Amino acid sequence: RSLARGVDGLWGGFAVWRLGHQQGVCHRPCVCGGGLCVAPHYRRRLRPDRAGWLQLHPGLPALSGSRKLAVLSTQAKDAALKAVADILQRNTESIFAENRKDVTAARESGMKESLVDRLELNEKKMAGIVEGVLVVMALPDPVGSSEAGWVRPNGLRISQVRVPFGVIGIIYESRPNVTVDTFALALKSGNAILLRGSRSAINTNIELVR
Numbered sequence: 001r002s003l004a005r006g007v008d009g010l011w012g013g014f015a016v017w018r019l020g021h022q023q024g025v026c027h028r029p030c031v032c033g034g035g036l037c038v039a040p041h042y043r044r045r046l047r048p049d050r051a052g053w054l055q056l057h058p059g060l061p062a063l064s065g066s067r068k069l070a071v072l073s074t075q076a077k078d079a080a081l082k083a084v085a086d087i088l089q090r091n092t093e094s095i096f097a098e099n100r101k102d103v104t105a106a107r108e109s110g111m112k113e114s115l116v117d118r119l120e121l122n123e124k125k126m127a128g129i130v131e132g133v134l135v136v137m138a139l140p141d142p143v144g145s146s147e148a149g150w151v152r153p154n155g156l157r158i159s160q161v162r163v164p165f166g167v168i169g170i171i172y173e174s175r176p177n178v179t180v181d182t183f184a185l186a187l188k189s190g191n192a193i194l195l196r197g198s199r200s201a202i203n204t205n206i207e208l209v210r
Helices: 003-008 060-069 074-090 092-108 113-119 123-138 176-188 199-209
Strands: 015-017 054-056 146-151 157-161 167-171 192-196
Touching (some): 060 167, 092 123, 176 199
Parallel strands (some): 167 192
């Protein structure tokens, strides 16, 4: 995946034009507003290609899901996190099997052993991942808590209340534990999350998400 695709992933929930090579328009997948490409070397008026169709961004499901997560009860979020911890424990062997594929491919590609160590999972690391989910589950729910408040002279009461961001984009390296850690934190805080992990951990990440 190109860097453009990775950066584009941070625009979760937006629609982007599929710009083609016809009629001399930009041939790269750009994030455009009103046909004006925001890429530095494509700052000119653009038209959609002859197909004329609007590609819905992959982040749209995350945007839709974030609205449901934002109002999810603490009990429902904690139950989901507990279920995730249980599922991870039951599927440890299949996760290790996929992780071995990534580790083998990394060593064959000449990756430094210190980086391979970050990538490789074992019983101790897996136990730490599961424990991390349970630790997040035990944290107080931040959504809806009031941090400050005051009353204006006209009687208007103003409160500073914690609310979810909505959709969070994460780009990270070959640390499979980050996949689970960031998911757990996002869920607890009522946010949807878009993950862009390293390709060296692709098999492990797919199995963790599955």
